[in-house]
Amino acid sequence: MDDDIDTRLGPAAGHSRVQAKRDPCSGFSYLRVDPPRPASQVGVVFLHGAGERGGDPRRVLDYGLPATLVSGTHAIDSPVCCPHLEAGEAWDPASVARFMASLRGEFQRMVLCGYSLGGSGACDVVAAFGTIAELTIVLAGQGTHAPGDVPLDDRVLFIEGEHDDWPDTSVLRLALADRGRPCTHVIVAGAGHFIAESAMEQEAVVAELAALGVTYGRRSPPELPAD
Numbered sequence: 001m002d003d004d005i006d007t008r009l010g011p012a013a014g015h016s017r018v019q020a021k022r023d024p025c026s027g028f029s030y031l032r033v034d035p036p037r038p039a040s041q042v043g044v045v046f047l048h049g050a051g052e053r054g055g056d057p058r059r060v061l062d063y064g065l066p067a068t069l070v071s072g073t074h075a076i077d078s079p080v081c082c083p084h085l086e087a088g089e090a091w092d093p094a095s096v097a098r099f100m101a102s103l104r105g106e107f108q109r110m111v112l113c114g115y116s117l118g119g120s121g122a123c124d125v126v127a128a129f130g131t132i133a134e135l136t137i138v139l140a141g142q143g144t145h146a147p148g149d150v151p152l153d154d155r156v157l158f159i160e161g162e163h164d165d166w167p168d169t170s171v172l173r174l175a176l177a178d179r180g181r182p183c184t185h186v187i188v189a190g191a192g193h194f195i196a197e198s199a200m201e202q203e204a205v206v207a208e209l210a211a212l213g214v215t216y217g218r219r220s221p222p223e224l225p226a227d
Helices: 057-061 064-070 093-104 119-129 171-180 203-211
Strands: 002-004 018-022 030-034 041-049 074-076 081-083 109-115 135-137 155-161 185-188 215-218
Touching: 002 064, 002 074, 018 057, 030 057, 041 064, 041 093, 041 119, 057 081, 064 081, 081 093, 081 109, 093 109, 093 119, 093 171, 109 119, 119 171, 119 203, 135 203, 155 171, 155 203, 171 185, 185 203, 203 215
Parallel strands: 041 081, 041 109, 109 135, 135 155, 155 185
Antiparallel strands: 002 018, 018 030, 030 081, 074 215
């Protein structure tokens, strides 16, 4: 499967191409969102939440990072790959690791980002395999497993809403701190659970992406023609 998807993209879309693909290593069907002019050698993997499971894989475009890109409100200069879960499934860390390994031949560095159920999946990947991405971003996820004897050399960023009782990353964060590993914990003032899009604009996220050579932010509105 390697099909173009253009029905979701309007004329102001920040990305010129969305492709439906399948990865034989992990078995994931996924959508790949490519910028018109890629400027970095970094690949971004986005793990969606529970509500996008099952049905049409294009549901992964409804929330979070991919939604900001296909709507045209934001732009990023790296390809974003969004695997899709079937109904009732959870993110299996071994499958996510295989998916990321299959992309390593193309990208020099990787970012793993997940929201809600996807954030929990990103935490489980770190606990099971270590920081296999140069940057892991956990948005409103749960990290209830401490990592074993795995490499933890790269950064992990945790973001949660002030009024969201669902996330619980304390076990993973404390384990990282005990091993002297870099991580950042951001509480978004006044926010609840639904931070999939707004959290990406947090200064810590933008700065960590920039440190890897990735530019993400709001697109400038088109200039009006002169009278």
